[in-house]
Amino acid sequence: MEYLILAAALLILFVIYLIRCSLEEKKLWRNLKKSLTENYGKPSTKKYQEGRLKTIAGHFQNKKTEDAIDAITWNDLDLDRVFQSMDFTLSAAGEESLYTMLRCPVFEEDTLKERETLIRYFMLHPDDRVTMQMLFAKIGRTGKYSIYDYIAYLDDVEQGSNRSHYLMLGLMAMAVILCFFNSGYGLLVLCVLLCINMVTYFKQKKEIDPYITTFAYFIRILKVTEEFSAHPIEILKPWMEQIAAGRAKFKKFRRFSSVLMQQNSMSGNPIDVVMDYLRMGLHVNLIKFNTMLREAKKYKQDMIRIIETMGYIEAMISIGAYRSSLPDYTLPEFGQKGLCARKLYHPLIKDPVANSVTLTKGMLLTGSNASGKSTFLKTVALSQILAQTIYTVPADSYQTDFYAVYTSMALRDDLATSSSYFMVEIKSLKRIIDAGKEKKHPVMCFVDEVLRGTNTVERIAASTEILKSLAEDHIFSFAATHDVELTKLLEDAYENYHFEERIENNEISFPYQLCQGRANSRNAIRLLQMLGYEEALIQRAEKRASDFIDQGDRKSTRLNSSHSRISYAVLCF
Numbered sequence: 001m002e003y004l005i006l007a008a009a010l011l012i013l014f015v016i017y018l019i020r021c022s023l024e025e026k027k028l029w030r031n032l033k034k035s036l037t038e039n040y041g042k043p044s045t046k047k048y049q050e051g052r053l054k055t056i057a058g059h060f061q062n063k064k065t066e067d068a069i070d071a072i073t074w075n076d077l078d079l080d081r082v083f084q085s086m087d088f089t090l091s092a093a094g095e096e097s098l099y100t101m102l103r104c105p106v107f108e109e110d111t112l113k114e115r116e117t118l119i120r121y122f123m124l125h126p127d128d129r130v131t132m133q134m135l136f137a138k139i140g141r142t143g144k145y146s147i148y149d150y151i152a153y154l155d156d157v158e159q160g161s162n163r164s165h166y167l168m169l170g171l172m173a174m175a176v177i178l179c180f181f182n183s184g185y186g187l188l189v190l191c192v193l194l195c196i197n198m199v200t201y202f203k204q205k206k207e208i209d210p211y212i213t214t215f216a217y218f219i220r221i222l223k224v225t226e227e228f229s230a231h232p233i234e235i236l237k238p239w240m241e242q243i244a245a246g247r248a249k250f251k252k253f254r255r256f257s258s259v260l261m262q263q264n265s266m267s268g269n270p271i272d273v274v275m276d277y278l279r280m281g282l283h284v285n286l287i288k289f290n291t292m293l294r295e296a297k298k299y300k301q302d303m304i305r306i307i308e309t310m311g312y313i314e315a316m317i318s319i320g321a322y323r324s325s326l327p328d329y330t331l332p333e334f335g336q337k338g339l340c341a342r343k344l345y346h347p348l349i350k351d352p353v354a355n356s357v358t359l360t361k362g363m364l365l366t367g368s369n370a371s372g373k374s375t376f377l378k379t380v381a382l383s384q385i386l387a388q389t390i391y392t393v394p395a396d397s398y399q400t401d402f403y404a405v406y407t408s409m410a411l412r413d414d415l416a417t418s419s420s421y422f423m424v425e426i427k428s429l430k431r432i433i434d435a436g437k438e439k440k441h442p443v444m445c446f447v448d449e450v451l452r453g454t455n456t457v458e459r460i461a462a463s464t465e466i467l468k469s470l471a472e473d474h475i476f477s478f479a480a481t482h483d484v485e486l487t488k489l490l491e492d493a494y495e496n497y498h499f500e501e502r503i504e505n506n507e508i509s510f511p512y513q514l515c516q517g518r519a520n521s522r523n524a525i526r527l528l529q530m531l532g533y534e535e536a537l538i539q540r541a542e543k544r545a546s547d548f549i550d551q552g553d554r555k556s557t558r559l560n561s562s563h564s565r566i567s568y569a570v571l572c573f
Contacts, residue, residue: 032137036130040326051144053080054073058146059096059311060103067173067404068104068383069443072428076407076446077382079103081348086322086390091139092147093168093221093307094314105388109334112391116331118316119391121235123324129317132232132252135224136314145214150214150306154297157211159292161434165283168197194281201280208289210316215292215539218303219257221248221310239309246302253295257288319390326394332387333399338476339380343396346379353512354395355379357497361476362470364490366519367499372512374409375478376499377446380478381407384444403444403476406432410448429466436475448480456483464489487518506530 035159039045060068083102089095106112122129172193178184203516205212225243228236232313296303321327326347343354355376357363365373383393384405408428432445447470450463460483467486470477471493479494487496498519502509503526525541 019493020337028138029134030346033130033134034423034551035325036133037126040126040129040321043325044085044088044322048084051056053083055142055144055146056083056092056095056099057103058356059148059308060100061146062152062229063104065104067439069102069405070431073381073405073429074103076409077378077383077385078348078386082382085325085348086318088135088318088321090133091311091312091314092141093139093215094136094318095141095311096146096148097308097311097313098318102385102389104404112388114190115316115319116391118313119323120237120346121315122353123320128231128233129320130231132317135227135231136310136317136465139220139224139310140216140229143210145210147214147217147382148304149306150210151296151300154211154293157208157293159297160294162287164450165287168193169282197283198280201283201286204283204286208286210284212261215257215289215296217255217328218307219254220237221307222250222254224309231448243306246299246306249299249302250295253299255290256372257292258544260354268269283526319392322390323392326392328396330397331391332393332396333397334387334401336399337401339394340399341380341383341393342399344379344383344398345394346375346382347394347517348550349375350467355512355514359476359495362467362479362494363497364467364487364494364518365478365497365499366411366482366484366487367480367519368501368523371501371510372446372500372514373499375512376449376514377407377409377478377480378431380404381444381446402441404435404441405437405444405446406435407446408432408448409446417451422451425451432475433469436470436472439474442474442476445478447477450479450481450483450486454562459483460485460489468493484518503530511531 011388019307021261063250065145074080081101083099086102087095087098089098100357122132175186175190175193177186179191184293184401219487225240225247226244228240327345328343342356342380343358345352345354353372357380365376367373383398384400384403387393387398387400388402408425429447429450432447436443436445447467450466452461454462463481463483463486467477467479467490469475470479471490496516497517498515498517500515500519500521501510501523502511503523508523508527508530525538529538
């Protein structure tokens, strides 16, 4: 009797625990839904674990195109931070799709307009958006690796046999039968068999665990795609039909998998704990894995297409949320050579200063340090990338053409290869020149402080020739420099613009407003005066600066027509 009372009490406690877990789970989903509704249009607060961005890049590494943003440009423009600011996704499929999209500009306006159709729909239909986001949250994220990495390696996984697993299950069944005749020996044999299975389980599970995670994730996707049918959205019909056609091939793959494979980790369901022990003792997940592996290899491309389609849809929702978080944005207009932008600003800067510009040829930008040159170059480069990826530009208006974007800005010495700054820089510049010759699309490039790693004479001579090469018909070039001599040497190839500073009451300020023409202030010497340097030193510095400028004006014509002494072999490295 006491045992029955104890069993009943334990059962009651277990039921109470299940109810509590269920209520907690429902509370989590209610809070998520409330957050998705109330925080729409606010900046992203998503947190990333260390190394997560490398995982998110998995899809891109497997799908990158010839015109993808290269590593130098990505790092120069701090595009990891830009990605994080627009990442409102709730699933790994959406994360990776959005990252790949940002890193792979397109050159067909029809593709961008197709994206716009979905982006606009979800911006204007909040109920459908929240419903879809809740479903994507059920899919969730993968572990520390990209699902596409695991799928890519499926062909390398050896197809296992279930014979040994079935043999052990048969022996366990015989041990159970033995218990009815001799409970002591039967239980002993059963315990020994279970221990053997548990010991071998962890070794085998370790080898296939990443793929079990992948299959479990794909099962969640398939389950969510079925739930879409309960919330039909007409605009998604073409994508849902593609998914349904692919899903039909995975009936055998899914059979019994919802019971045998770990499901959504958000649930906290104690049944999962019980199932873990069953897996260890009976190897049911190892058996199912071998069956699923066979099916996954057979329909690998269909699996990828379903995951990519789901990720694409969620990426469109995320882009709409990003647009809503911006102070202002516009849809780009393509077909105009050059650039015409009105009130363009950098989306990562708090309280940014907007600038407008119209160009039909390259821009040569001058001005003092901290005046805004580098930020403006990054703003234009980023805007062009956003225009050709998420069809969104932080500006009042933006007219341009399709370009492959390259930068050479935030370079540094490469200690790993013992390369000096100068060597790193000329290699970076040469890749842009080569792209202008080899790419089927025109190139838009951005160069900050050309050849800053060498002496003045050779820098000006070589910079002149390099920037001329970057002003050819197939390249639309933006360059910032402190060498005012270049503004005259290159005035036929580039339009001169500058940023300036203001000094009032011995204090310096920067309006960050783009001005036409070359910079003509010499405020570096003025700053020496502000800091209390001797007046005689200031006057001598002013005289030398005037002499240098006069000499530069007289020599500029000769530099244009003469060969510099810099090594041609180095420049063509």
